[in-house]
Amino acid sequence: MDKDGPRRRNAQATRDDILASARAAFARSGYDGAGLREIAEGAGVTAMMIGRYFGSKENLFAEAVAAAMGETELLGSEILSSPDVAREMAAGLVRITAPDAPILEGFEIALRSAASDTAASLSREHIEVQKLKRLANSLQGDDRETRAAILIALVAGLQTMRQVIGLTPLAKADPEQLTGLMAAVLEPLLVAKSESIPAPSAPS
Amino acid sequence: MDKDGPRRRNAQATRDDILASARAAFARSGYDGAGLREIAEGAGVTAMMIGRYFGSKENLFAEAVAAAMGETELLGSEILSSPDVAREMAAGLVRITAPDAPILEGFEIALRSAASDTAASLSREHIEVQKLKRLANSLQGDDRETRAAILIALVAGLQTMRQVIGLTPLAKADPEQLTGLMAAVLEPLLVAKSESIPAPSAPS
DNA sequence: ACCATTTGTCTACAGGTGTATAGTTATGGA
DNA sequence: TCCATAACTATACACCTGTAGACAAATGGT
Structure with missing residues (x-):
């Protein structure tokens, strides 16, 4: 889950990592409880990358919820x-x-x-x-x-x-x-x- | 809900006011979301009185939950x-x-x-x-x-x-x-x- | 009327929050 | 090979958090 190699400088992968880390953190601690620095650390980047890729914590949350909600079907x-x-x-x-x-x-x-x-x-x-x-x-x-x-x-x-x-x-x-x-x-x-x-x- | 007169210096009443304010605040914003200063202000006192009467936020929460839980009967x-x-x-x-x-x-x-x-x-x-x-x-x-x-x-x-x-x-x-x-x-x-x-x- | 005790406030600390600006380093096209 | 551009980091700001120690003032028993 951490890193296989120093394959940094990849915008799309970084964005995906942040989103994945955010989903886990929000599921663990909720919107207020999950800190941006904690989420960033989980993705192996700095907190500022969240501002760069998602604008604000609220936007990040919205994307995380959207992604997580569309995954499991309640009544297949x-x-x-x-x-x-x-x-x-x-x-x-x-x-x-x-x-x-x-x-x-x-x-x-x-x-x-x-x-x-x-x-x-x-x-x-x-x-x-x-x-x-x-x-x-x-x-x-x-x-x-x-x-x-x-x-x-x-x-x-x-x-x-x-x-x-x-x-x-x-x-x-x-x-x-x-x-x-x-x-x-x-x-x-x-x-x-x-x-x-x-x-x-x-x-x- | 504020004050009818300057009837301060009443330990029991103050404790009750804090507990009532805490119940409302916790119901509104949850454990992490409710701040001690906000709860204290709702009771008309300083945040330090919470420490004095309840020891810690966790203890205050425990009492608030206990009081609120014992009020409504689900199946009378x-x-x-x-x-x-x-x-x-x-x-x-x-x-x-x-x-x-x-x-x-x-x-x-x-x-x-x-x-x-x-x-x-x-x-x-x-x-x-x-x-x-x-x-x-x-x-x-x-x-x-x-x-x-x-x-x-x-x-x-x-x-x-x-x-x-x-x-x-x-x-x-x-x-x-x-x-x-x-x-x-x-x-x-x-x-x-x-x-x-x-x-x-x-x-x- | 006094004064010890209770009741309450003030100030402060150490740490955390989301966010912004400025700076640094790697990357890919010429 | 060079260097503009994209990717990322460092530092900082203003604010809020729970808690603690020192201080002020009202209270009640004598």
Whole structure:
């Protein structure tokens, strides 16, 4: 991750290194917590190169969020075509929110940057464009956008409590058990229904 | 909120003012974002009084989290005795996570302080002791702790996306619609079942 | 009415923040 | 080979951070 040789003086590579280091740092410490000098050091350059290539910390953050958000698909087509969508997505969710999984970097950056209003606003924009719209388009039935938003809230909540806060029962839970429970939770959001909740008249 | 008269030199009142100001500041800007001078100014004193009364910022945060966490009940007894627990809790959840609701201060502090490891660890402890245990005890059936933890993750996710990030479909959603959807999501976590998800053999 | 104790403020330190200007060194075309 | 240009570094600025020690003043018991 450091350097294979003294192959300096390469603008594109330097820019890429800075962006990669920034993504890692923002995911680790959030927008306010990550310092420009720390990010620069991670890329093997001086803090001033960030100003040169990205203008400001805010711009750098925006690019980092955009890059990280566009990487993992929350509901891929191979999941959608599965006979049991809920269980399939639950399994994927449990896997990518595992305590030390480095996946879902985009959400991790957003969640750890929740203290900053600018960062939160930037994150919101990228979530809505890159995640919510695609998710809503993958769904069928009524209230697609709201259901997609609740799904995203669920993902964010699970990741927050498992990875960020580290809530014990979630961090140490048996993946199988967690998947079963999550499948039941996800089901009403994934399957198409006209009524949001069926009348509890006829017990099964 | 400022001062009715020059009634200074009151140790207990000063301590209370500092704690109140700290809770508001931590909820607004998180652990790292809230400065001691800002908190002190909100209480009408100097930053040094915080050192005097609380020792350190970390101690102050711990007390603020403890106080804020113990205030709102996630699943009160009047909800538990309702005929439709899921819908009742969903309605409450939608209400207290409304975009500008000042409730759930404890969770807001925790979520906005996610960048700091010490703050996250402190939050985790208080969530587990003050929220998770009570919630798990209110439930019936198997996997009570895991189900309670998922419930907490759901609350945190909804609050994050509605209040902190401000995801549009959730922030502007019709409360009735949101309640209906959330009720369906909450149901499998609240009602007692042996199997986490029923076999999808017999289509209704 | 006095004075010790409590309550609060002032000043300061050592370090970190994002950013700007000026200077230095390697690179590639002539 | 030379040297203009692009890539990168050094130094500095103004500000903010949490914390500490020394000082001032109001308070209450005698």
